[in-house]
Amino acid sequence: MTMQTIYDTIETVARDLYWKALKDIPADVRAALGRALETERKDGNATAGEVMFTIIRNVQTADEQDTLVCQDTGLAVYKLLVGSKLTLDLAEVKARVRRGCERATAEYPLRSNSVHPLTRKNTGTNTGEGLPIIKMDFVAGSSTLEIHMAPKGSGSENMSFLRMLNPSEGMKGIKKFVLQCIFESGARPCPPMIVGVGIGGTSDVAMQLAKEASTFREIGSSSLDPDMARLEAELLEKINMTGIGPQGLGGSTTALAVHIEWAHTHISQCPVAVNVQCWRGERASATITADGKATYHGAS
Numbered sequence: 349m350t351m352q353t354i355y356d357t358i359e360t361v362a363r364d365l366y367w368k369a370l371k372d373i374p375a376d377v378r379a380a381l382g383r384a385l386e387t388e389r390k391d392g393n394a395t396a397g398e399v400m401f402t403i404i405r406n407v408q409t410a411d412e413q414d415t416l417v418c419q420d421t422g423l424a425v426y427k428l429l430v431g432s433k434l435t436l437d438l439a440e441v442k443a444r445v446r447r448g449c450e451r452a453t454a455e456y457p458l459r460s461n462s463v464h465p466l467t468r469k470n471t472g473t474n475t476g477e478g479l480p481i482i483k484m485d486f487v488a489g490s491s492t493l494e495i496h497m498a499p500k501g502s503g504s505e506n507m508s509f510l511r512m513l514n515p516s517e518g519m520k521g522i523k524k525f526v527l528q529c530i531f532e533s534g535a536r537p538c539p540p541m542i543v544g545v546g547i548g549g550t551s552d553v554a555m556q557l558a559k560e561a562s563t564f565r566e567i568g569s570s571s572l573d574p575d576m577a578r579l580e581a582e583l584l585e586k587i588n589m590t591g592i593g594p595q596g597l598g599g600s601t602t603a604l605a606v607h608i609e610w611a612h613t614h615i616s617q618c619p620v621a622v623n624v625q626c627w628r629g630e631r632a633s634a635t636i637t638a639d640g641k642a643t644y645h646g647a648s
């Protein structure tokens with residue numbers, strides 16, 4: 349096999365993952381939605397139970413009809429984990445991911461959401477200046493390329509927040525800020541939501557951590573840091589006590605999960621970012637080996 353093969357595969361995978369993420373909700377998200385339905389029924393909240401039932405029916409209908417779960421095709425976010433044992437032209441990799449995104453848009457076809465921020469002119473391709481978003485990281489000792497894809501919908505992405513807290517505000521300040529963000533979000537990000545929190549680093553790093561937490565973490569996974577894991581559990585409990593509930597119509601399930609990603613920070617800083625993901629929790633992934641073979645990871 350020539351090196352061209354792996355680039356062709358990357359392009360195809362980038363295309364297919366966009367479609368797959370829009371149509372096939374991940375198994376952990378489905379399980380969390382099912383638990384939310386049980387909770388609302390157990391609590392005797394007829395409206396919340398009906399909303400959760402409708403959401404789950406929506407997912408089943410998309411399965412049966414092989415169609416999109418929601419009309420918002422989002423902004424394409426790709427996360428690439430490049431094995432250190434692979435020899436790749438990374439500029440070509442990025443170009444192929446972009447091409448895959450364009451092909452997904454043209455061949456399905458998908459609604460294009462990419463517009464110039466001032467003129468609002470649509471490129472028609474879901475690509476453009478800075479789009480798709482392609483993040484790359486490297487994995488020591490690995491000889492595979494992992495591609496993770498998430499089409500980030502606007503209703504939830506608009507619910508993004510950053511505050512540079514004074515370190516003296518401590519844990520109390522962090523909790524207060526996260527809860528303020530949830531109250532401000534209300535029904536707009538289509539709850540039950542997945543709340544991503546980024547703590548530490550610089551302002552831009554905190555936002556990136558929050559996005560990673562909301563978008564790419566498996567629901568039910570806890571932070572490896574015990575203090576962060578405790579904070580995740582406490583915030584989830586408090587958020588679900590707000591009563592915002594499914595689609596903001598009241599209930600016990602405002603959030604399916606709270607995930608925190610963190611980094612060390614400056615002695616005089618405490619950046620905290622919040623990025624909300626809607627119930628759709630859309631993401632898909634695949635692994636590509638050096639010989640150009642792709643394995644798609646099952647969502648359902």
Ligand code: SF4
Pocket residue numbers: 418419420501502503504536537538626627628
């Ligand atoms: S927030 Fe999510 S579920 Fe709601 S309209 Fe946007 S993509 Fe769809």
